[in-house]
Amino acid sequence: MLVYTIERKREQMLETARVYGMSSSETLKCSQELDKLLQLHLANNIRERNLNKLKIS
Template identity: 60%
Template sequence: MYYLKIEQKREQMLTLAKTYGLTADVTVQCSQELDKLLNQLQAKMVPFLMK
């Protein structure tokens, strides 16, 4: 589930970057949303990696 959301957000961010540029507010906001998804996935994985 996380992987699909992450991939969709990544594709959205790339499209926004191509359209509006890397520093556009909309691109940065999307990048921050992607960061949150990645952080959530990492938090879920930590217990498995600690074993």
């Protein structure tokens, strides 16, 4: 689900950049939202990896 949301936000950001320009406030907002989603995804992956290490040990 999160990967799907990330992909949609990425597409939205690219479309916004195409329409309004790379440095527009709309594009920057999409970029910041995408960054937050990517950080969440990374944190989830790290948490899962750590849990798996605990199960193996």
